[in-house]
Amino acid sequence: MTVTAVEPELLTRITGDEKHSPSAYSTLDILWVLYDRVLRVSPETVDEPDRDRFLLSKGHGPAAYYAVLAAKGFFPVTWLDDLAGPHSRLGHHPDRVLIPGVEIGTGSLGHGLGLATGTALGLRAQGYDEARTFVLLGDAELDEGSNHEAIAYAAATGLPLTAIVVDNQSATHGWPGGIASRFVGWGVSVVDGRDHAALEAALLPRRDRPHVVIAVVEPKGS
Amino acid sequence: MRETFVATTTALLGEDPRTAVVLADISADAFAPAMRRHPDRVINVGIREQLMTGVAGGLALTGMRPYVHSYAPFVVDRAYEQIKLDLGHQDAGAVLVSIGASYDASAEGYTHQSPGDVALLDTLDGWTVHVPGHPDEVPGLLRAAAHHDDRVYVRLSSQQNGRAHPGTDLKVIRRGRTGAVVVVVGPLLDAALEATRDLDVTVAYTHTPRPFDTDGLRALRPAEVVMVEPYLEGTSSRIIAAALSDVPHRSLHLGVSRTEERRYGTPADHARRHGLDAAGLRRSITEFLG
Numbered sequence: 001m002t003v004t005a006v007e008p009e010l011l012t013r014i015t016g017d018e019k020h021s022p023s024a025y026s027t028l029d030i031l032w033v034l035y036d037r038v039l040r041v042s043p044e045t046v047d048e049p050d051r052d053r054f055l056l057s058k059g060h061g062p063a064a065y066y067a068v069l070a071a072k073g074f075f076p077v078t079w080l081d082d083l084a085g086p087h088s089r090l091g092h093h094p095d096r097v098l099i100p101g102v103e104i105g106t107g108s109l110g111h112g113l114g115l116a117t118g119t120a121l122g123l124r125a126q127g128y129d130e131a132r133t134f135v136l137l138g139d140a141e142l143d144e145g146s147n148h149e150a151i152a153y154a155a156a157t158g159l160p161l162t163a164i165v166v167d168n169q170s171a172t173h174g175w176p177g178g179i180a181s182r183f184v185g186w187g188v189s190v191v192d193g194r195d196h197a198a199l200e201a202a203l204l205p206r207r208d209r210p211h212v213v214i215a216v217v218e219p220k221g222s
Numbered sequence: 223m224r225e226t227f228v229a230t231t232t233a234l235l236g237e238d239p240r241t242a243v244v245l246a247d248i249s250a251d252a253f254a255p256a257m258r259r260h261p262d263r264v265i266n267v268g269i270r271e272q273l274m275t276g277v278a279g280g281l282a283l284t285g286m287r288p289y290v291h292s293y294a295p296f297v298v299d300r301a302y303e304q305i306k307l308d309l310g311h312q313d314a315g316a317v318l319v320s321i322g323a324s325y326d327a328s329a330e331g332y333t334h335q336s337p338g339d340v341a342l343l344d345t346l347d348g349w350t351v352h353v354p355g356h357p358d359e360v361p362g363l364l365r366a367a368a369h370h371d372d373r374v375y376v377r378l379s380s381q382q383n384g385r386a387h388p389g390t391d392l393k394v395i396r397r398g399r400t401g402a403v404v405v406v407v408g409p410l411l412d413a414a415l416e417a418t419r420d421l422d423v424t425v426a427y428t429h430t431p432r433p434f435d436t437d438g439l440r441a442l443r444p445a446e447v448v449m450v451e452p453y454l455e456g457t458s459s460r461i462i463a464a465a466l467s468d469v470p471h472r473s474l475h476l477g478v479s480r481t482e483e484r485r486y487g488t489p490a491d492h493a494r495r496h497g498l499d500a501a502g503l504r505r506s507i508t509e510f511l512g
Binding site: 103114 | 239242244262263265267268270272273275276277278279280282283284286288303304307308311312313
């Protein structure tokens with residue numbers, strides 16, 4: 001299944017209309033490339049200890065995340081029809097306890113990078129050297145100070161960790177010097193967040209140091 | 223207790239490959255030998271307490287058992303939302319181990335004191351709280367926590383009793399003939415025993431206030447309950463009220479005052495000001511029992 005096949009049907013199904021909120025839509029291509037081309041995880045290996053981990057830190061607007069997980073078979077597509085309903089497992093913020101394939105429950109911003117740091121440390125300590133850890137954040141979410149604790153620590157210790165920052169210029173005061181300047185000591189790739197080949201090229205190589213992929217998409221509200 | 227914690231946890235690192243220690247510079251020197259032997263499992267993140275708890279959550283999600291350590295105000299108060307979300311909401315566990323307690327750092331001021339830590343954890347689901355009153359009570363608690371994935375808080379103190387009382391249940395230390403029961407948590411036992419030396423009351427002790435041994439308390443058939451706790455006064459009032467909801471009783475809750483203590487001095491000075499020394503406890507208890 002290609003993203004062009006999955007996208008309109010499933011996203012419409014979960015959002016209920018053709019106008020997707022920017023926070024949901026900004027991540028769609030990144031998520032698709034991750035689950036279709038990069039991550040070593042499937043519905044069959046969702047509990048394997050040495051699977052790749054993808055942590056969605058930016059837990060608001062998870063429609064694209066749910067659509068991709070459903071398209072890849074982590075849960076039935078019918079779950080998309082009752083978002084945040086009284087009997088739904090899918091809320092406006094994802095809950096790992098309720099949804100197969102979801103690694104962390106998020107919504108409050110600034111928690112995913114710390115959890116990803118511990119995940120990468122845990123995988124390394126147990127010798128799961130093939131397993132990679134990815135975490136996706138929004139550019140406004142980077143305003144949370146908790147992220148900077150993790151950014152500095154990962155750089156200082158050379159922790160193998162891949163962060164993805166989707167930049168739709170939603171931070172209130174912007175980022176003088178650009179987002180890359182906040183990741184001192186990290187490898188940096190800045191790519192078009194709609195270009196699947198560019199995203200794959202940035203995400204696929206294994207690196208033994210922290211790396212951030214800044215995925216630039218159209219500005220919020222444009 | 224701190225030395226006992228370091229020794230026990232260092233031994234656990236050697237015995238159980240699930241064990242990890244997460245530090246934020248506090249006690250890093252004491253763990254240096256352990257860090258040399260287990261560089262992947264003794265993790266010092268620097269002065270970053272939010273990250274310390276997030277790292278613990280991530281480690282737990284990969285199947286490890288993290289022991290997270292700092293001063294009580296940094297490991298609990300500062301990172302409260304990380305404790306709530308990175309552990310509780312993820313359905314992940316950790317063993318938080320604090321030092322400093324309510325006023326061990328009496329000379330350092332309020333920045334290094336946490337009388338409210340147990341009350342904060344009481345707002346969250348599923349925490350076991352241990353408040354040991356003697357160093358010999360510490361190793362068993364830490365070792366027991368290695369064998370499951372629950373959320374555990376171990377509140378270490380430089381204050382301690384003369385004797386250890388192992389076991390997590392409510393233990394009768396001295397039995398009286400009246401219905402008055404003085405329940406003492408952790409390191410305040412000796413002061414409470416001295417305060418009630420010539421009073422006809424039952425004195426019961428626990429180092430595990432959560433989950434509180436409500437069956438043990440009910441078995442004592444108390445008509446009056448005096449809770450003596452080394453943290454914020456009234457922290458256990460909800461628990462005691464629920465435990466005895468169908469039994470006529472009166473209760474008094476003693477602990478660290480809600481008014482910030484801005485003076486310095488020794489822990490003994492602070493205990494006296496909060497009415498938690500033997501004389502202060504006696505005053506409160508005799509006034510209550512009449």
